[in-house]
Amino acid sequence: MTTFGVAGVDVEFGSRRALTDVSLEVPGGRVTAVVGGDGAGKSTLLRCLVGLIEPAVGTVRRPRKAQIGYMPSTSGTWRELSVRENIEFVAHAHGIAGAKLAARSGQLLDRAGLSGVSDRLAGQLSGGMRQKLGFCLAMLHDPELLVLDEPSTGVDAVSRVELWRLIAQAAAHGTAVVMATTYLDEGERAAYVLVLDRGRELVAGEPTAVLSAMDGSITQVARPGAPDWAWRRGGAFHEWRPVPAAGEASAISPDLEDLVIVQMLRREHERRAARR
């Protein structure tokens, strides 16, 4: 299977650096997640991958345009067209028509649970349904590379499960899928995760591998000994120490959220030290 991706990419908007030395492989048959908060550089990376932005430095491997499916963070649907019209419009752009269109759109809408609302205007769909329609539009021409920009943001937990099922199914059929998300649990569920912070790689790898490679240890405590290295999880605090846990009962096995917070705290301390 072909692997797409970016290598050593810098992106600049005028004097502002949006991405610095970012690399990501997006192979077929798996879901790759790009995680970060607003302004971390997720959309810029995806737009770079699909060819909407040219990097200042670095290389991009992408299939030809007809083999890319791209769903922007605005879902890419036309609100004043019905579900069916949205599908037909995009199908015509890809030269899909007749029996092939009927079969493909029938299958996609069915999987997405949208068959019953094909005459409804996209603007009248719930947020979750509209995102699922956006997914169907991006998948309509069965692309080799599927790029989804925050498909699940603002989508409720129940619709999120359904959307994730559609995404995983595309990957199970061999498509190279890359999705941006602000949810770390979605990153943890992907086969590979890249966490961005201020345009730079913060964490990258298979979720289980990056967690087991984490140095130091995390304990769960009622009151942190070193508040600079502690953060709230529920009623208690999690606290990071640079040394391995020596078999204490308070030691916990961290999740991706813990790991990302530790890395962000480290960067913060480095920045502060550099300023001094």
Next chain:
Amino acid sequence: MTAVTALATARRVTRRFGDFAAVEDVALEIGAGEVVGLLGANGAGKTTLIRMLLGLLAVSSGSVELFGGAPSRATRRRLGYVPQGLGVWSDLTVGENVRFFAAAFGADVRRAAMPAGLAEVWDQLAGEIGLGRRRQLAFACALAHAPELLVLDEPTSGVDPLARARLWDDVREHADRGTGVLVTTHYLEEAHQCDRLIIMAAGRVVARGTLAEVIGDTRTVRVRAASWQRAFDALSEAGLLVTLTGREIRVAASSVAQLAEILDAAGVPAELDEVPASLEETMSTLRD
């Protein structure tokens, strides 16, 4: 929890819009110092319920009490509210926003007492300071008058993990000092930050209690198959709630027997076992 400490109470509250009941027969109580999570799908009635609790929307039937009385201008002063859209004025500066909210709530606010991040951009328009700082501003404005009850609608959407942890630090610190907090979120990880959860679906409360109580003995079936793609396909085509974590498949609201039959028919060998459900999976099964 006793009635003496209840900051907000909803009794058998219903709100209709025409024939449509957005909220139906809902009871709710928020006590001092507790963090209550209000969860549910879009359209489940969460925001309508919040608006009634705040006194922004009349109930069709039932009753709402804030600090032991009907919602009024006087109770509004004891409340802090951060709406989904943050509710700050984009065309006022940060300083003007702070002074405006302080004046409206009769609070005494000094620039020096504001977080450093806000003091740095004091004279810039709130519309031009970036989402992270705008969120900080919305919280500062909602907290300046030391409210007894804090209502947060989707406070952390789009926030990076460290900023989210810090925001929860603030929220829990206020709770530790006695503020009651009602928070809605789609980010189910945050359910762990709440003392109690209330789950709504189609206008009604479908579950309530601690996270462990809500999940209860709801189970999920875990499927491990060498040809996981074929297993995943067969189960999704059967219309089941299938999720994929790496290569591990999970199916909510199903049974080992049901899945074994589907996978047998598809000729996919797999190992099946039952495990405790996640909150997300539990919510998917609660919606009806």
